Amino acid sequence: MEMLANKYRELLQQTKVNFVRGLSDKINWDSRAICIEGARGTGKSTLMLQYIKSNLSLDQTLYLSLDDLYFKQHSLLSVAETFYQEGGRYLFLDEVHKYEDWQTEVKNLYDFKPQLKIVLSGSSILALQQSNADLSRRLLHYHLPELSLREYIALKAKVSIPIYSLSDLLQNHRAIVDDIKNFLPSPLKFFREYLTYGAYPFSMEGEAEYLMRIQQLINVIIDYDLPEARPIELSSLSKLKKLLYIISTAVPFTPNISRLAEQIVTSRSRLLEMLDLLEKAQLVRNLRSSAFGISLMNKPEKIFLNNSSLIMALAEGQPNIGNLRETFFYSQLAGAGFRVSYPKKGDFLIDNQYTFEIGGKNKDSKQIATEVQAYLAIDDIEYGTVGKIPLWLFGFLY
Missing domain, CATH: 3.40.50.300 (P-loop containing nucleotide triphosphate hydrolases)
Structure with missing residues (x-):
């Protein structure tokens, strides 16, 4: 004792x-x-x-x-x-x-x-x-979710910035950017850093080893945590790792379940079980339509890794920028406690109320033009305009 x-x-x-x-x-x-x-x-x-x-x-x-x-x-x-x-x-x-x-x-x-x-x-x-x-x-x-962009900045730059509500962010994003820039003159710099080093607090122990430590973390979860919690065949462990790699290198991943099952040499039903298992282990997020609800046998409309650091650790230096952007947005909204689902149009539906399309600074709103309360979340800009909000700003929700 x-x-x-x-x-x-x-x-x-x-x-x-x-x-x-x-x-x-x-x-x-x-x-x-x-x-x-x-x-x-x-x-x-x-x-x-x-x-x-x-x-x-x-x-x-x-x-x-x-x-x-x-x-x-x-x-x-x-x-x-x-x-x-x-x-x-x-x-x-x-x-x-x-x-x-x-x-x-x-x-x-x-x-x-x-x-x-x-x-x-x-x-x-x-x-x-x-x-x-x-x-x-x-x-x-x-x-306890992974670090938000706001928390990463507080940890890395010793700068304390307030939490903003989603409704305030949607209505007053230009004024909020002014407020943040009083504390942080170059928010895009920290946003770029966050995509690689931001999700886990142990990045403060050294960025050089950060991605290697994430790979080790993934191995511990798959090789030890999953078998301890669920009966799982040894052959399935390598298939789970291959599945994570495929998701990390893809464009925002809309799965063909049968083809994906062939890629990792398993059955369709077993693949859906694997995706459910990886989601419960918080390595992936399975985006589903709110119309169908959450069911093991309902295939997800899109599959994302849980955060952008996982992408950078697995994608071997070749991440898809669209995947990074959407993964960031999804992780920040989910981390703040919002319900995120797949919309009829656009990329994400938040709390069955707000529709979002994610993209670069040349993205237009054609795909969501007919939707009520629809917004663009845009990368590579510091300030937004009406209906167009800087992507990085969604990192200040928690």
Whole structure:
């Protein structure tokens, strides 16, 4: 127990609080049980340690990583019992999916230690999604997306820029650009950097190794996280990686499911299962029409990687610019909590209300001319005009 407490204190001492993800302000930290979900590398562990460091007493708090070898021979319940008896009231559990039957033990802690507040997280969102129904009802779930462009700028340039609502952005985008440029004279420069280095906070540890670390992250998710969470054949792992590569190098990818299944040597139904699995692992986003709803057997209208950094890591220096633009837009809107679906005309439908077409500065509005509340999101411009909004500006929604 003392060894675990010492590891926790060392981690806490190394934790910096100069930049904190925006989600921290939205979490109801007073809840009895919280689950923070999110893709690998988004900063869930750091978020928990930062909250502890800034808000809680060391004497009442314990952070445990359940992949520690200590838990090969000791139970979580016994550690938590000792901690509680010594006055502990805030228990933070990281990498919970690495601990066998974690759901049952967390449920018991919740039920029998009513004064204990529990915050848990893990790097395998698939494993967290498999928590039993009884535990799910007890947990308040939050999702930590990848960094927005706004958060990347705050981290990289130490510049704090406000969050803007989508409605404000659509109505007042020129004034908003003026406001941002007071803080940031060259927003397009940071937008270009973001497309390669912006999605994950570990870019601050060195850009030279950033794309290599993303490739390693992908391998860990496919080779370890997926088999731990779901029965999956060894031969399917290489097919999943090939599928990601195909998506990364394509134009905004409108799939022919049968042809794509032939490319990776699998069946149509198995390919749809793979796409669902990759989406749950937060490596791809499957864009579907709102008219058909979300179903495993409904093929997506388009397939995107989860963020532009994944494209840059997989596309071997040859990304399609249209794919990058649309992936950026999709990731920023989805990260801000909007429902993104496939429209009858244009590229994206947001909350069944706003239609968007994405393109370069010469893009016209012919394709969406007949749509109500339709807009162009345009790359390579700092300022927009009526109905034409700079693409980079959608990075300030969260």
